[in-house]
Amino acid sequence: MVCDCGINIASVVDVPAVVEYVNTLPHVVHAYEQTYACSTDSLDNIKDVIKEHNLNRVVVASCTPRTHEPLFQDTCRDAGLNPYLFELANIREHCSWVHQQEPELATEKAKDIVRMSVARVALLDPLYTQKLDFNHGGVVIGGGVAGMTAALDIAEKGFTTYLIEREPELGGLLRTFTRLQDGRTTSEILDPMIAAVNSNPNLTVYTGTTLDEVEGAMGRFKGKLSNGEEIEFGSAIIATGANEFEPEGYFGYGSDNVITQSALEVKLDEGTVDAANVVMIQCAGGRNDEMPYCSRVCCTTAMKNAIRLKEEDPERNIYVLYRDIRTYGVWEELYTRARELGVLFMRYTEDDEPVVADGTVTITDKLLNDTKFEIATDIVVLSAPLVAPEGAEDTAMLFKVPVDSNKFFLEAHIKLRPVDFATDGVFLAGSAQAPKLVDESISQASAAASRACSILAKEQLETSGVISVVDEDVCIGCGRCVEVYPYGAPELKEVEIVTEEITYMTRKSEIDPAICKGCGSCAAECPTSAITSRHFTTKQISAVIDAFAFTDGSIEEVA
Amino acid sequence: MVVFEPKIVMFCCNWCSYAGADLAGVGRLQYPTNTRVIRVMCSSRIQPTFILQALKDGADGVLVTGCHIGDCHYIDGNVYTEERMGNVVDAMKLLGLEGRVHLEWVSASEGPKFKETVTEFVEQIRALGPSPLRAE
Ligand SMILES: Cc1cc2nc3c(=O)[nH]c(=O)nc-3n(C[C@H](O)[C@H](O)[C@H](O)COP(=O)(O)OP(=O)(O)OC[C@H]3O[C@@H](n4cnc5c(N)ncnc54)[C@H](O)[C@@H]3O)c2cc1C
Numbered sequence: 100m101v102c103d104c105g106i107n108i109a110s111v112v113d114v115p116a117v118v119e120y121v122n123t124l125p126h127v128v129h130a131y132e133q134t135y136a137c138s139t140d141s142l143d144n145i146k147d148v149i150k151e152h153n154l155n156r157v158v159v160a161s162c163t164p165r166t167h168e169p170l171f172q173d174t175c176r177d178a179g180l181n182p183y184l185f186e187l188a189n190i191r192e193h194c195s196w197v198h199q200q201e202p203e204l205a206t207e208k209a210k211d212i213v214r215m216s217v218a219r220v221a222l223l224d225p226l227y228t229q230k231l232d233f234n235h236g237g238v239v240i241g242g243g244v245a246g247m248t249a250a251l252d253i254a255e256k257g258f259t260t261y262l263i264e265r266e267p268e269l270g271g272l273l274r275t276f277t278r279l280q281d282g283r284t285t286s287e288i289l290d291p292m293i294a295a296v297n298s299n300p301n302l303t304v305y306t307g308t309t310l311d312e313v314e315g316a317m318g319r320f321k322g323k324l325s326n327g328e329e330i331e332f333g334s335a336i337i338a339t340g341a342n343e344f345e346p347e348g349y350f351g352y353g354s355d356n357v358i359t360q361s362a363l364e365v366k367l368d369e370g371t372v373d374a375a376n377v378v379m380i381q382c383a384g385g386r387n388d389e390m391p392y393c394s395r396v397c398c399t400t401a402m403k404n405a406i407r408l409k410e411e412d413p414e415r416n417i418y419v420l421y422r423d424i425r426t427y428g429v430w431e432e433l434y435t436r437a438r439e440l441g442v443l444f445m446r447y448t449e450d451d452e453p454v455v456a457d458g459t460v461t462i463t464d465k466l467l468n469d470t471k472f473e474i475a476t477d478i479v480v481l482s483a484p485l486v487a488p489e490g491a492e493d494t495a496m497l498f499k500v501p502v503d504s505n506k507f508f509l510e511a512h513i514k515l516r517p518v519d520f521a522t523d524g525v526f527l528a529g530s531a532q533a534p535k536l537v538d539e540s541i542s543q544a545s546a547a548a549s550r551a552c553s554i555l556a557k558e559q560l561e562t563s564g565v566i567s568v569v570d571e572d573v574c575i576g577c578g579r580c581v582e583v584y585p586y587g588a589p590e591l592k593e594v595e596i597v598t599e600e601i602t603y604m605t606r607k608s609e610i611d612p613a614i615c616k617g618c619g620s621c622a623a624e625c626p627t628s629a630i631t632s633r634h635f636t637t638k639q640i641s642a643v644i645d646a647f648a649f650t651d652g653s654i655e656e657v658a
Numbered sequence: 659m660v661v662f663e664p665k666i667v668m669f670c671c672n673w674c675s676y677a678g679a680d681l682a683g684v685g686r687l688q689y690p691t692n693t694r695v696i697r698v699m700c701s702s703r704i705q706p707t708f709i710l711q712a713l714k715d716g717a718d719g720v721l722v723t724g725c726h727i728g729d730c731h732y733i734d735g736n737v738y739t740e741e742r743m744g745n746v747v748d749a750m751k752l753l754g755l756e757g758r759v760h761l762e763w764v765s766a767s768e769g770p771k772f773k774e775t776v777t778e779f780v781e782q783i784r785a786l787g788p789s790p791l792r793a794e
Pocket of ligand 1: 240241243246266270276278280281310340342361396399485531536537540
């Protein structure tokens, strides 16, 4: 079936021409056009067509298999067809969207892509999965609000859970400041959470501890802690949070009375802010070449603290020097409230920053026609961005998950898999992903925990059908596969060979289907082609190459 | 005169360069139509015979792509890809097919790099002209 994807494909590729062409290809019994291949109607229709024509292979020409293959595979399975007998021909991301000005060439390319898929699908084998027992425990790294929430959620479902915090105490960033923008104190949030974490019988808390080694894969992780203990778990959540940047070298930080927002909050709690004039500088150290991102929480934090300062002493003068201001979500109220209380806002730009010297802040206000102001101040408060904590890359390496250029963890897909990593069984929550507020961190942590539980709650794990297998008769036991394989799936075992003349011992490679991830490296390396990389066999790939590269575009006929 | 349109076989790994190609699509980055992508789980699946076969069949060039070193979904599969493709590229010189096989790392977030890689390779092959192995 060839999909229009509304106008996404059909506005560039001549879909009826592709369908007409596909109908002439060997193996093809039925080809048709569909407006949206992935709509419920269309999926039902695929099932009907499979049954009506008694199809044993299906190709859908539409979008990328990275998002839609599972959907169509399930459809095939529902119709009684092995899901591995399906192939998705990507004529959207790899064709119509990238050749918008060349409809004719794009149509020819689409025909090629479908022909290659037909060649491949004809040679695909039905594959079967295996059910295996696995470890139903969860591990959470980082004991801030996100990590504690996730660990509690998992433990409360009855699964053994380990919470690993590097610092001597739980709580994370919330230990460094005192009150939230909604008026709650940080201890109001932390105290009950820490108590619940410490009293849950399913939950083991390790403080002053790190996870230093991890091996295995989803369902069968093994980890080693810095205290030497070894743990086993099935799923992991990374919630290592963020730190407030030390704005060393910015706006006189380090000299007397130039402090960060967290330091101000501590003083506010102690009642020791002795200042009639306060200047806050936003984006201190952020949104520049080194740290190009917006740290999200600092505008709200500044509003919160400006209001607190005003409420403590309405006579105080407060100046907030900003580049852009956004107290996102419902917290725009705080901005309005700060203005009502008389907080003054002055705008600067990155190339004309305020200067702090000897108790005076000089700023050129961009909203008042570049008027220069000199503000005598008692304290300067810097709103510094949240930055990834030290060691984020090491944690990333443990689980083979990516971090972005600012060392924040990168989810598998921003919309489709927002708390997943591409690595199975590993999830993320909180400010480890990007700066966010407490409530957002908590709800994301619950989302990550429910994703983890969706795995832990299974009775058995299903292995993928896409794995490599060894033909013992062909294997010469050279061990190259063992050398190239990162997870230790192939192993050499001693086998006894009995023939009519002699009986002898030799070595043969054996691949553990529970560990094999189907990369196919061992198959490419095997000098005797004893290893078959299922779903990506040499024969299948060769057929696809032939289907394109042969000038006549022929497809090998198979029995 | 018939314009020479190079036929190029392109290998992409599921986790990085295939996703990079998807991202180029999502971003509507336009590039020449000459490549046909063959997806494998890891670039380390690509055995040298695939490249030779593509060229023998009449492809004018073969572009192999995968994750950057250190980013491989299978830890270090691409290290072996680099080794194998290094040998293939050397062999091409002996076969008079220099410049027709190229290895490039493209990550899942590098849509623009995907576009550039394809565009540059197509230009390179266009400049080289049809493969001497092309069936007439
Ligand atoms: C000054 C300031 C004021 C703020 N004000 C507000 C506010 O008013 N309202 C609001 O909603 N939000 C506010 N925030 C944001 C708030 O701090 C975050 O939303 C929250 O801390 C995110 O929680 P988390 O659990 O994701 O990360 P964190 O609180 O950073 O916790 C992460 C934990 O992981 C641990 N860890 C890190 N690496 C490892 C490792 N390798 N192994 C083990 N453990 C590790 C850390 O020690 C830490 O305990 C403020 C932030 C700052 C800096």
